[in-house]
Amino acid sequence: MVIKNKKIAIIGGGPGGLTLARLLQQKGADVTVHERDAGRFVRVQGATLDLHDDSGLKALNEAGLIEEFKKYYRPGADKTRITDKYRNILYDQHEEHEEAVGFGHEHFRPEIDRGPLRDLLLDSLQPETVVWDSHITSLEKEEGKWQLVFQNGRKETADLVIGADGANSKIRPYLTPIKPFYSGITVVEGSIYNAAEKAPSIYELVKEGKVFAFGDQKSLIVSAKGDGSLSFYTGCRAEESWMHDSGIDFKDNKSVAAWFRTEFSDWDEIWQELFATEGTSFAPRPQYCMPLDQTWEACADMTLLGDAAHLMPPYAGEGVNMAMLDALELSNCLTGTDFPDIKEAIAYYENQMRARASETAKMTLEQTEALHSENAISHMLELFTE
Numbered sequence: 377m378v379i380k381n382k383k384i385a386i387i388g389g390g391p392g393g394l395t396l397a398r399l400l401q402q403k404g405a406d407v408t409v410h411e412r413d414a415g416r417f418v419r420v421q422g423a424t425l426d427l428h429d430d431s432g433l434k435a436l437n438e439a440g441l442i443e444e445f446k447k448y449y450r451p452g453a454d455k456t457r458i459t460d461k462y463r464n465i466l467y468d469q470h471e472e473h474e475e476a477v478g479f480g481h482e483h484f485r486p487e488i489d490r491g492p493l494r495d496l497l498l499d500s501l502q503p504e505t506v507v508w509d510s511h512i513t514s515l516e517k518e519e520g521k522w523q524l525v526f527q528n529g530r531k532e533t534a535d536l537v538i539g540a541d542g543a544n545s546k547i548r549p550y551l552t553p554i555k556p557f558y559s560g561i562t563v564v565e566g567s568i569y570n571a572a573e574k575a576p577s578i579y580e581l582v583k584e585g586k587v588f589a590f591g592d593q594k595s596l597i598v599s600a601k602g603d604g605s606l607s608f609y610t611g612c613r614a615e616e617s618w619m620h621d622s623g624i625d626f627k628d629n630k631s632v633a634a635w636f637r638t639e640f641s642d643w644d645e646i647w648q649e650l651f652a653t654e655g656t657s658f659a660p661r662p663q664y665c666m667p668l669d670q671t672w673e674a675c676a677d678m679t680l681l682g683d684a685a686h687l688m689p690p691y692a693g694e695g696v697n698m699a700m701l702d703a704l705e706l707s708n709c710l711t712g713t714d715f716p717d718i719k720e721a722i723a724y725y726e727n728q729m730r731a732r733a734s735e736t737a738k739m740t741l742e743q744t745e746a747l748h749s750e751n752a753i754s755h756m757l758e759l760f761t762e
């Protein structure tokens with residue numbers, strides 16, 4: 377394999393970086409993951425994730441982790457309700473008695489929470505593979521190796537650096553100046569812990585699954601997590617600078633609740649529950665996408681995967697799946713015998729990855745547009761009943 381005796385630094389311990397670490401370690405590679413989080417037990421936020429047969433599940437299978445996955449996935453959590461803004465349920469997967477599909481079926485999309493997914497990947501790695509509290513700030517080239525510089529003053533060297541550090545990657549600018557463009561949609565994300573008590577009506581509506589609500593060119597997506605919490609995000613058309621210019625103090629729940637009451641004023645009262653709870657933390661997230669025609673010259677000692685390579689909005693549920701498939705394809709290129717050197721292995725991986733991500737991003741942008749149009753409900757109903 378072209379990475380024999382090479383010291384590999386993966387920057388970022390998200391689903392993409394950890395999957396890659398596992399796959400490379402299986403082949404005997406010398407790999408370290410440098411993760412910004414202070415430690416393993418920092419709470420993992422965000423909605424649940426559905427893994428797809430031809431990408432996320434495929435990577436877990438190759439990583440020998442599918443049996444472990446079966447212990448932690450949440451059967452039934454993929455069951456979806458589509459509602460209008462008045463909370464009328466227009467489509468209900470809980471009521472469907474379709475033929476059950478399972479592992480190995482192309483339409484099976486089992487859900488797992490981010491925390492358990494991260495745990496199962498972490499547990500599959502050799503001890504000390506992940507170095508926590510490793511917020512990389514810059515890189516320098518010294519005597520043919522990369523020197524990694526961390527915020528806490530630590531320095532490390534590596535022969536090959538893989539940027540798996542997400543949307544605001546610190547590694548990406550060393551490979552390409554290409555920046556993402558704003559999609560036109562800004563999300564406000566939140567989580568409610570102990571939702572059965574704190575937001576009982578919504579909790580009941582979600583029914584341990586998901587609710588997609590649409591109206592007035594806006595979206596609201598709510599999903600139940602295994603720890604009894606609900607995670608949700610609104611999607612609204614807004615100027616790119618809205619999160620700064622709106623005057624909302626996103627650290628002050630009353631300020632966010634007042635915005636929601638005005639912005640979603642015509643929506644049923646039930647949705648207010650999501651914003652009325654003390655202790656909910658909110659994060660505004662303008663949604664960006666990498667250009668579909670992006671390209672850069674392959675480098676012999678650096679590459680990217682996941683959001684760092686091909687950030688896209690969340691409306692097709694592909695981001696984690698793409699990151700894990702990148703990990704699989706990159707590990708195959710680096711540990712196989714098809715390429716004479718690392719640069720050729722990376723060039724092949726990057727060409728395939730960019731082409732695949734471009735197709736997925738195109739579909740995702742179409743989906744983003746459709747879900748924030750006047751026809752959002754009919755579009756979704758068509759998708760789900762096809």
Ligand SMILES: Cc1cc2nc3c(=O)[nH]c(=O)nc-3n(C[C@H](O)[C@H](O)[C@H](O)COP(=O)(O)OP(=O)(O)OC[C@H]3O[C@@H](n4cnc5c(N)ncnc54)[C@H](O)[C@@H]3O)c2cc1C
Pocket residue numbers: 387388389390391392393410411412413423424425426510511512513540541542543544545546563565609661681682683684690693694695696697698699
């Ligand atoms: C609201 C929302 C909902 C989503 N829903 C879905 C969904 O349902 N399905 C789906 O497939 N995708 C979804 N996504 C997208 C998905 O979250 C991402 O595509 C996915 O997490 C990308 O994985 P990654 O490993 O590339 O990066 P990340 O998951 O972003 O991981 C990057 C890691 O790098 C670390 N890091 C960052 N900077 C540094 C640094 N400087 N130094 C060291 N470490 C660093 C971070 O702490 C993090 O652990 C959603 C996204 C959003 C915003």
